[in-house]
Amino acid sequence: MKARIGLGVAACAVHCLGHPLGLSNISGEDVIMRDVAIIGGGSSGTHAAIRLKDHNQTVVVIERDGELGGHVRTYTANSGIRVNYGVSNFQNYSVVREFFSRFDIPLVQYVQPGDADVYVDFSTGQPVPNGTLPVPDFTAYLTEVAKYPYLGQSWELPDPVPEDLLLPFGDFVEKYNLQDVAFTIAQFAIGNGNVFEQTTIYVLKAVDYDYIQGIVYGQGVAPETYDTQSLFNKALVELGSDVLLSSTVYNASRSTAGIELVVKTPTGRKVVKAKKLLVTAPPLVDNLQPLGLDKKETDIFSKFQSHGLYTGLLNNTSLTPGARYYSADPNANATYDVPNLPDLQFIWATKDPDVYWAWYSSPTDVPEEKVKSDIIARFKDLAPGSNPEFIAYANDSPSTVGVSADEIRDGFYNDLLSLQGYKNTWYTGSTWVSDHSAELWNYTEYELLPKLM
Numbered sequence: 001m002k003a004r005i006g007l008g009v010a011a012c013a014v015h016c017l018g019h020p021l022g023l024s025n026i027s028g029e030d031v032i033m034r035d036v037a038i039i040g041g042g043s044s045g046t047h048a049a050i051r052l053k054d055h056n057q058t059v060v061v062i063e064r065d066g067e068l069g070g071h072v073r074t075y076t077a078n079s080g081i082r083v084n085y086g087v088s089n090f091q092n093y094s095v096v097r098e099f100f101s102r103f104d105i106p107l108v109q110y111v112q113p114g115d116a117d118v119y120v121d122f123s124t125g126q127p128v129p130n131g132t133l134p135v136p137d138f139t140a141y142l143t144e145v146a147k148y149p150y151l152g153q154s155w156e157l158p159d160p161v162p163e164d165l166l167l168p169f170g171d172f173v174e175k176y177n178l179q180d181v182a183f184t185i186a187q188f189a190i191g192n193g194n195v196f197e198q199t200t201i202y203v204l205k206a207v208d209y210d211y212i213q214g215i216v217y218g219q220g221v222a223p224e225t226y227d228t229q230s231l232f233n234k235a236l237v238e239l240g241s242d243v244l245l246s247s248t249v250y251n252a253s254r255s256t257a258g259i260e261l262v263v264k265t266p267t268g269r270k271v272v273k274a275k276k277l278l279v280t281a282p283p284l285v286d287n288l289q290p291l292g293l294d295k296k297e298t299d300i301f302s303k304f305q306s307h308g309l310y311t312g313l314l315n316n317t318s319l320t321p322g323a324r325y326y327s328a329d330p331n332a333n334a335t336y337d338v339p340n341l342p343d344l345q346f347i348w349a350t351k352d353p354d355v356y357w358a359w360y361s362s363p364t365d366v367p368e369e370k371v372k373s374d375i376i377a378r379f380k381d382l383a384p385g386s387n388p389e390f391i392a393y394a395n396d397s398p399s400t401v402g403v404s405a406d407e408i409r410d411g412f413y414n415d416l417l418s419l420q421g422y423k424n425t426w427y428t429g430s431t432w433v434s435d436h437s438a439e440l441w442n443y444t445e446y447e448l449l450p451k452l453m
């Protein structure tokens with residue numbers, strides 16, 4: 001991203017005269033005029049673009065990757081079966097039913113592929129003895145989560161923020177005797193680093209009331225084909241030239257008068273002029289610097305920290321068909337049998353019996369080579385003599401972009417939300433609302449759309 005800023009400065013040195021962004025030589029067809037420019041075409045950006053169009057707003061989506069979807073990823077295996085290794089199920093909200101129905105995609109109850117959970121000490125490849133892990137009962141956890149109904153919907157928090165939400169999650173587990181669900185929640189909350197050190201509010205947001213209803217009590221939905229990417233492929237067809245794929249902003253001017261973005265696209269430089277800007281990309285300073293962040297914005301965004309999350313599909317594994325393997329550490333020094341990170345946390349069977357989905361997480365970033373070699377080594381320990389191979393890989397970091405408990409106590413999220421609308425720039429995405437697509441779409445539908453139109 002920094003190189004792109006440099007590119008912007010170089011371009012300015014040549015063309016700066018006569019225009020603050022150095023755009024005097026941009027010709028008519030390279031200027032895109034829209035009501036709303038959207039940065040990031042993942043779950044929230046794509047949904048917002050379609051819904052704005054439905055309300056007769058003109059939009060353009062600027063997406064860094066070569067397709068829409070972000071954390072939505074579906075791979076076509078050799079068998080022809082489409083296998084998700086990203087978003088695969090949704091809470092059964094009306095926004096979800098309506099969005100899929102808009103693209104004629106039928107929904108069914110989501111049932112996770114596979115039929116047997118296996119708990120294994122990944123460091124030895126040996127199953128942990130029966131009875132090591134308690135049978136989870138979510139009643140007490142749900143009682144606690146129900147005290148904070150606002151957590152799923154936004155970061156609008158009471159003042160003062162309840163101190164229980166600011167405890168390290170390990171202390172919260174102890175305080176409310178949630179030991180029986182601790183191991184399972186550590187799996188559900190993957191992407192939070194070492195979960196028992198994480199501030200409770202992030203864990204409760206990740207594993208909220210509706211999430212438990214969906215995943216534990218079978219109320220989640222998925223496309224009939226389980227091909228989540230199909231929704232975003234259809235959205236791409238409909239949005240057509242309103243999407244700039246493989247594109248990034250590298251210079252910008254934002255004010256109450258409007259937005260101008262200089263965008264690097266595969267077909268050259270374009271200028272986007274819009275009344276409003278919607279940012280759905282992660283709000284990290286490095287990522288948003290090309291927008292010309294001022295001190296107020298930089299001071300807020302620079303407080304964010306994040307975790308590492310990586311997923312991949314592997315074949316040639318010789319694993320047991322239909323098994324879902326969870327890494328458990330029966331040693332006394334492991335908290336609630338959850339192994340320390342970074343490491344491979346679990347492996348899921350997929351709809352294709354030859355393909356397994358690996359989930360690796362870390363408190364901090366890990367280079368791709370190390371993630372892959374760690375995963376391959378674990379697979380080989382589980383099935384000695386096998387020769388597992390990656391057929392797909394994704395770096396889903398930054399994961400759980402957040403701040404310290406002290407910052408939350410001191411009103412960080414009020415400061416963050418005060419940026420909504422500042423310089424005609426609006427925000428959504430997992431950092432701003434919740435890391436569940438249904439909740440993101442609800443937020444767009446009921447909170448953002450009225451402000452963007």
Ligand SMILES: Cc1cc2nc3c(=O)[nH]c(=O)nc-3n(C[C@H](O)[C@H](O)[C@H](O)COP(=O)(O)OP(=O)(O)OC[C@H]3O[C@@H](n4cnc5c(N)ncnc54)[C@H](O)[C@@H]3O)c2cc1C
Pocket residue numbers: 039040041042043044045062063064065068069070071072085086087088089090091247248249280281282287288309311396428429430431435436437438440
């Ligand atoms: C492996 C995995 C599985 C998941 N499973 C589920 C699930 O089953 N159900 C569920 O509800 N949630 C699931 N989630 C959570 C998921 O993150 C959210 O549901 C949702 O997809 C987040 O949407 P988003 O728009 O905030 O982010 P993203 O989907 O990450 O979209 C952000 C987009 O911005 C783009 N971008 C980033 N920086 C720039 C830039 N500078 N310029 C232009 N574009 C940029 C990215 O390429 C990306 O396309 C899962 C997450 C992961 C990682």
